[in-house]
Amino acid sequence: MTRLAPIAVSLGDPAGVGPELVAEAWTRRESERLLPFFASGGASVLASAAERRGLSLRVTAIAHPSEAAEAFSRGLPVLGGHDAEYRPGEPDEQGARFALASLTQAAALAVRHEASAIVTGPIAKSHMARHGFTQPGQTEFVADASGTSRKAAVMMLAGPSLRTVPLTVHTALADVPSLLSIDLIVSRIRVVAASLRRDFGVEQPRIAVTGLNPHAGEDGRMGTEEQRVIGPALDLLRQDGFAVSGPHPADALFAAHERGRYDVAVCMYHDQALIPIKTLDFDQGVNVTLGLPIVRTSPDHGTAFGIAGTGQASAGATIAALRMAGECASYRRER
Ligand SMILES: NC(=O)C1=CN([C@@H]2O[C@H](COP(=O)(O)OP(=O)(O)OC[C@H]3O[C@@H](n4cnc5c(N)ncnc54)[C@H](O)[C@@H]3O)[C@@H](O)[C@H]2O)C=CC1
Numbered sequence: 001m002t003r004l005a006p007i008a009v010s011l012g013d014p015a016g017v018g019p020e021l022v023a024e025a026w027t028r029r030e031s032e033r034l035l036p037f038f039a040s041g042g043a044s045v046l047a048s049a050a051e052r053r054g055l056s057l058r059v060t061a062i063a064h065p066s067e068a069a070e071a072f073s074r075g076l077p078v079l080g081g082h083d084a085e086y087r088p089g090e091p092d093e094q095g096a097r098f099a100l101a102s103l104t105q106a107a108a109l110a111v112r113h114e115a116s117a118i119v120t121g122p123i124a125k126s127h128m129a130r131h132g133f134t135q136p137g138q139t140e141f142v143a144d145a146s147g148t149s150r151k152a153a154v155m156m157l158a159g160p161s162l163r164t165v166p167l168t169v170h171t172a173l174a175d176v177p178s179l180l181s182i183d184l185i186v187s188r189i190r191v192v193a194a195s196l197r198r199d200f201g202v203e204q205p206r207i208a209v210t211g212l213n214p215h216a217g218e219d220g221r222m223g224t225e226e227q228r229v230i231g232p233a234l235d236l237l238r239q240d241g242f243a244v245s246g247p248h249p250a251d252a253l254f255a256a257h258e259r260g261r262y263d264v265a266v267c268m269y270h271d272q273a274l275i276p277i278k279t280l281d282f283d284q285g286v287n288v289t290l291g292l293p294i295v296r297t298s299p300d301h302g303t304a305f306g307i308a309g310t311g312q313a314s315a316g317a318t319i320a321a322l323r324m325a326g327e328c329a330s331y332r333r334e335r
């Protein structure tokens, strides 16, 4: 079997923790048994981030992704001349433009199959939006870059303890009820089930779905979305053979004794899905975009400007994102 193409890594905002964590992941490549990866630009960003963190990092310029596997043992391969000067914790326009260039190149390489997956470093959405980033987040960016409709690109958070999917994501809580529809729930859960099969090897995924309201609406006394929208959507999915359960009261669904009963919990809004993951698995949590023609993962955390450059940030989630990207790419190739 031919070797997987290397993984392309976008560094995120250089003023955040992304570059130093990628540098650390490279230094731990053997003990963590990571597949070869390369950075999309940022040779001097990486060198400076590594020095601040006290890491011994060699950077190896490559001219094409096909050189990454051989270069990986000698140094962290870097493709592309885009770079930036930066101050940790102080995001600026140059850094935002660098982050966008790094992301753009990495996504394009994955789309052209010159990279087997893309792992994206964290960006600050509001800051990026002021400097040319037009999507709500990197999920929508990789959807657009790969020609996927945004509706079909589904965010999933995955860690050792559980997987969760927020059906609505970067939207005001007040808008969530009107955004939930039978069509949204059915179409996104179809993507979730297909992706768990294709990218994670879960052949018959058990999908637990939360309600929106306390006690999943308590028979309509505390809200009616469960009766009008969520319940009917799940009925349609059951008719088509999907192993869905719910709507469940969200408050108890993440307890240890519940988590063994499902492969993924589908939730109605961002915090319902992300609080359990970040509470249980912060340091190993991965954000993966389902439904794309490419594999994309990211650490679950953000830019952490407050601790960038101090050496306090853990590389656990970045390493988990690199590992998961390789595993998903391998599952796809085997199918
Ligand atoms: N994948 C991405 O690109 C993501 C980007 N963000 C962006 O990040 C920015 C900051 O968001 P916040 O809500 O403050 O989340 P954050 O994840 O940056 O920080 C939350 C808390 O976790 C800590 N933390 C984060 N990463 C850590 C690590 N690796 N090791 C140890 N501690 C860590 C921070 O110091 C802070 O106390 C926002 O502008 C947001 O848009 C947030 C989440 C994901």
Ligand SMILES: NCC(=O)COP(=O)(O)O
Residues within 6 Å of the ligand: 136, 137, 138, 139, 140, 274, 287, 298
């Ligand atoms: N809260 C998750 C997050 O902000 C990641 O979003 P994205 O940039 O991966 O779309």
